[in-house]
Amino acid sequence: MxxxxxxxxxxxxxxxxxxxxxxxxxxDFFVKRGEIHALMGENGAGKSTLMKxxxxxxxxTSGEIIVNGEKVTLTSPTVAISKGIGMVxxxxxxxxxxxxxxxxxxxxxxxxxxxxxxxxxxxxxxEYAKRFNLHVDANAKVIDIPVGMKQKVEILKALVRxxxxxxxxxxxxxxxxxxxxxxxxxxxxxxxxxFTIIFISHKLKEIKQITDRLTIMRNGKSMxxxxxxxxxxxxxxxxxxxxxxILTVEKExxxxxxxxxxxxxxxxxxxxxxxxxxKMSFSVRKGEILGVAGVEGNGQRELVDxxxxxxxxxxxxITVNGQNVIGTPQRKIREMGVSLIPxxxxxxxxxxxxxxxxxxISDRFDKKKFNKGPLFDMNAIHAESEQLIADYxxxxxxxxQQVGMLSGGNIQKVVVARExxxxxxxxxxxxxxxxxxxxxxxxxxxKLVELSREGVAVLLVSADLNEVxxxxxxxxxxxxxxxxxxxxDTSVLNDExxxxxxxxxxxxxxxxxxxxxxx
Amino acid sequence: xxxxxxxMIFQTDFVxxxxxxxxxxxxxxxxxxxxxxxxxxxxxxxxxxxxxxLFGTLFAYWxxxxxxxxxxxxxxxxxxxxxxxxxxxxxxTDIILAGIAVNTxxxxxxxxxxxxxxxxxxxxAALTSSKLLIPTVEIPILNxxxxxxxxxxxxxxxxxxxxxxxxxxWILLYKTAIGLKIRAVGENEHAAESxxxxxxxxxxxxxxxxxxxxxxxxxxxxxxYSQSFNTGIIAGRGFIALAAQAMGQGEPVGAMFSSLxxxxxxxxxxxxxxxxxxxxxxxxxxxxxxxxIGMVIYAASTMRKVKRRNADKEKNQ
Ligand SMILES: Nc1ncnc2c1ncn2[C@@H]1O[C@H](COP(=O)(O)OP(=O)(O)OP(=O)(O)O)[C@@H](O)[C@H]1O
Ligand SMILES: [Mg+2]
Numbered sequence: 148m149x150x151x152x153x154x155x156x157x158x159x160x161x162x163x164x165x166x167x168x169x170x171x172x173x174x175d176f177f178v179k180r181g182e183i184h185a186l187m188g189e190n191g192a193g194k195s196t197l198m199k200x201x202x203x204x205x206x207x208t209s210g211e212i213i214v215n216g217e218k219v220t221l222t223s224p225t226v227a228i229s230k231g232i233g234m235v236x237x238x239x240x241x242x243x244x245x246x247x248x249x250x251x252x253x254x255x256x257x258x259x260x261x262x263x264x265x266x267x268x269x270x271x272x273x274e275y276a277k278r279f280n281l282h283v284d285a286n287a288k289v290i291d292i293p294v295g296m297k298q299k300v301e302i303l304k305a306l307v308r309x310x311x312x313x314x315x316x317x318x319x320x321x322x323x324x325x326x327x328x329x330x331x332x333x334x335x336x337x338x339x340x341x342f343t344i345i346f347i348s349h350k351l352k353e354i355k356q357i358t359d360r361l362t363i364m365r366n367g368k369s370m371x372x373x374x375x376x377x378x379x380x381x382x383x384x385x386x387x388x389x390x391x392x393i394l395t396v397e398k399e400x401x402x403x404x405x406x407x408x409x410x411x412x413x414x415x416x417x418x419x420x421x422x423x424x425x426k427m428s429f430s431v432r433k434g435e436i437l438g439v440a441g442v443e444g445n446g447q448r449e450l451v452d453x454x455x456x457x458x459x460x461x462x463x464x465i466t467v468n469g470q471n472v473i474g475t476p477q478r479k480i481r482e483m484g485v486s487l488i489p490x491x492x493x494x495x496x497x498x499x500x501x502x503x504x505x506x507x508i509s510d511r512f513d514k515k516k517f518n519k520g521p522l523f524d525m526n527a528i529h530a531e532s533e534q535l536i537a538d539y540x541x542x543x544x545x546x547x548q549q550v551g552m553l554s555g556g557n558i559q560k561v562v563v564a565r566e567x568x569x570x571x572x573x574x575x576x577x578x579x580x581x582x583x584x585x586x587x588x589x590x591x592x593x594k595l596v597e598l599s600r601e602g603v604a605v606l607l608v609s610a611d612l613n614e615v616x617x618x619x620x621x622x623x624x625x626x627x628x629x630x631x632x633x634x635x636d637t638s639v640l641n642d643e644x645x646x647x648x649x650x651x652x653x654x655x656x657x658x659x660x661x662x663x664x665x666x
Numbered sequence: 667x668x669x670x671x672x673x674m675i676f677q678t679d680f681v682x683x684x685x686x687x688x689x690x691x692x693x694x695x696x697x698x699x700x701x702x703x704x705x706x707x708x709x710x711x712x713x714x715x716x717x718x719x720l721f722g723t724l725f726a727y728w729x730x731x732x733x734x735x736x737x738x739x740x741x742x743x744x745x746x747x748x749x750x751x752x753x754x755x756x757x758x759t760d761i762i763l764a765g766i767a768v769n770t771x772x773x774x775x776x777x778x779x780x781x782x783x784x785x786x787x788x789x790x791a792a793l794t795s796s797k798l799l800i801p802t803v804e805i806p807i808l809n810x811x812x813x814x815x816x817x818x819x820x821x822x823x824x825x826x827x828x829x830x831x832x833x834x835x836w837i838l839l840y841k842t843a844i845g846l847k848i849r850a851v852g853e854n855e856h857a858a859e860s861x862x863x864x865x866x867x868x869x870x871x872x873x874x875x876x877x878x879x880x881x882x883x884x885x886x887x888x889x890x891y892s893q894s895f896n897t898g899i900i901a902g903r904g905f906i907a908l909a910a911q912a913m914g915q916g917e918p919v920g921a922m923f924s925s926l927x928x929x930x931x932x933x934x935x936x937x938x939x940x941x942x943x944x945x946x947x948x949x950x951x952x953x954x955x956x957x958x959i960g961m962v963i964y965a966a967s968t969m970r971k972v973k974r975r976n977a978d979k980e981k982n983q
Binding site for chain 1: 837841842843845846847849850853854856857858859860861862863864
């Protein structure tokens, strides 16, 4: 019997990876035609795994998949695409040095005789961009475009291949509030045109806002399907985590003392001649969390790079407890007590082919504690890894597991575990909770506050406005490479006020801003 | 002495020899470029060329036709390149090891095969005659022009082919669908896979193309450059080509210029070794010295940006 109401029926899906991880254990997943269906669950619950099977990138160990009433065996993405399924992956699947148009037509190139018809490729791109209201620059190289546009290219890539069922795996994790709002408009637009959308996100507000129904997963099993309007955010997180989650952080008032990080007159012009940092000056003190708010691309990324010597400023000084950072090797910077949770965890956070253990000791393997003469003390190293895995609740088989095979959120936990446990004096946390489930987010936030109250200076950069406002003791807003505002006390702030400074409509006086230097 | 060298460099036969010497390196460099673009490192160029050099002469001898000899060398090149592919892509061995295996196998393997097929030991000098060599061509009109004619006309057919191939490889990589796929696979194979590109197939294609170039390069060596086969014939050209690929930043035109640089160094070596009072050991090290200098220049140019920044910084302090 073909059931016309459902476009996708996944029945009794089991998936055991070759390393023995049972990522899906008898999951039932049904999606109705023309709905936006959320797939939710903790990090490592098996969401991406389930979706990869629907897109033919992984094969189920057992179970059946029915698409449009027809039983299918999805052996490769090509087959899935031919069934009208498209997927936007958790980590971008674009070729950076190719143009947007080339990425769009890759694998289905329009031809003129023997050659690619590049003009046609641009035309196709523009036509689809217009039809679906997803504006992209067809001739730009992907490496040069902002994340928001990359996300649109990914969606267009699926649409141009004739997808009617769109899987979006955490599409909003890398987007700013504005970009998310825009994306949602586009998704609703698509839904109105009869597309079916499967949407994975850890952000409960978004789920409530945009989806019709939701399926919750936990530990590789389905916890049931719900009408979004009938279920509260609290209930969702309880079903996901198995307990109540409190995302508001209780924190005592900060008692900041000496300046730890001192940044003065930092300037940087990038290779496209854009002034990304413009006479930037601020200080972070012992025992406080200084938040950096602002629309992405206003100098945050450049600042963080400079603070860890991943890039060199054109002018200005950076010191940590009086010691120069600019041009100092990262190892020395770490010895000064600086730790970094990078925005791009796959590139700067981990070595994905290494084991969890290798990754967590990568900053401390030379310590006496882990060495016996010229050799490693493997017992000490195993013990340390096991301790960290337990403390930070990393979902894995054991410390030998390859980090690249962990779920997105658990990779982040490995990074956080290493960076928080190295006795830091200054933590630079760039999007620390990106792509992390509510339970783990709660944990990381608590830990950050705890560390700061113990006397660590924290610089928190986050695109999540709620997060910066909630977590920071004081806060600066970045606009156009400058500090547009400094708020000594974050408890008086609201979204609207912040929005005005973030969009450059308002700016504090120089004296007011100068206070962040604490001189 | 410098004067002597100077006067040599400005002779037409010297410039002519640069092109002749460059051609085989260029073939191998193009082989490296195409493979590397698809993300497969074909370190077996050296060995594959040696096999091709052998079979080129053998088939030319058996059929008494140089053209069939060259074509057979190409087929053999494709065969060995795909063999490396089979080990690396199908059986999941490390591609570097597979390449090394082919290189190691080639020196003993060719001697064995040569003996097995012909009873000759070590070289084919007894089998080849001038009519089995790759012919040279005089280009009409051009060969009447002084200087230019002496330099550009009268090369072997394959020398011209080598330089034409630079352009064709560029077209292949940047203007055709298969080229787009090759570049995509080399840069982000997951991305390519996710839009339904058959990654393994594309890698095989790239390897096969690199095999074709090894075939041409190998045939050039045994059927023109050295006029017969012996096991030392490739003499590191496969490895120099890998350097040329890297120095040319993985682009066909870049690889051509670096190949020309190596060609120049080799040509100079041949010339200078005739001069009295110059240490021959020093001279034979020259091409490799040039490799190192080239690499240093390349590295220095990428470092410049960082240095400039640092200099600015010091100024401001
Ligand atoms: N290629 C792989 N090989 C082995 N195990 C894997 C692989 N990919 C994922 N896993 C394991 O399967 C489990 C489920 O991972 P999955 O990526 O589906 O989680 P997820 O629900 O998408 O989590 P997140 O929200 O963190 O992205 C995890 O325990 C993970 O370690
Ligand atoms: Mg996931």
